[in-house]
Amino acid sequence: MADELAGRRVVALDLDGVTDKAGLRDRCARALELPDWFGRNRDAPADFLGDHTVWPEGAVEKGLLIVVRNWQPYAKARPEEWETAREVFAEAADRTSALSVALALGGSS
Template sequence: MTGDLTDRLVAALDLDGVTDKAGLMDRAARALSLPGWFGRNWDALADSLSDLSVWPEEARERGLLLVVRDWQAYAKARPEEWETAQEVFAHAMRIAPALTVALALGGSSQPPSGGAGGSVGA
């Protein structure tokens, strides 16, 4: 497997409407088709993300790109939980190089905050 993300199996973790850790865990379990014994806590999420044996078979062969969408409202409502979630994602990526977690910056139902501009560039 190469570092090329275009060949990876893509899974979307949509956090739209999620207001707490339990909701995030439920969405993660569905998005990743985790087994019924998934513990719905941070350690279990870290273990599941970094354990290729619980990934879909196609992801085991090609790698997994987990795209987290509509996370901004959850991050604002539960900043400490969101910090932990980011730490879990980062830890899992260190353990499982076949995993990439990407935070989608668009698609939020929340209007952008801040001033004009909004472009990223040189």
């Protein structure tokens, strides 16, 4: 589910109900529309973020903005896992100016 915002492809990554790493990986795979061959291993989100060939159409040229919503309950319940996920997002965004990741502070509405 990607929209365009100021020329960027915007993907909402909603973590509502995510309770563990497997759930996080599955939610990332669905939101980011990862191809089946990406699998669901622990490196899949980092691999995806670093592989522009599988980004949504137009994202490489226009940029990709991932908006992470409803992340606070997961971060509170699994702080070490969340820290790792946050680091993956931050490192990927540092590697390419085409990627931005925003943590939404409001609710889902």
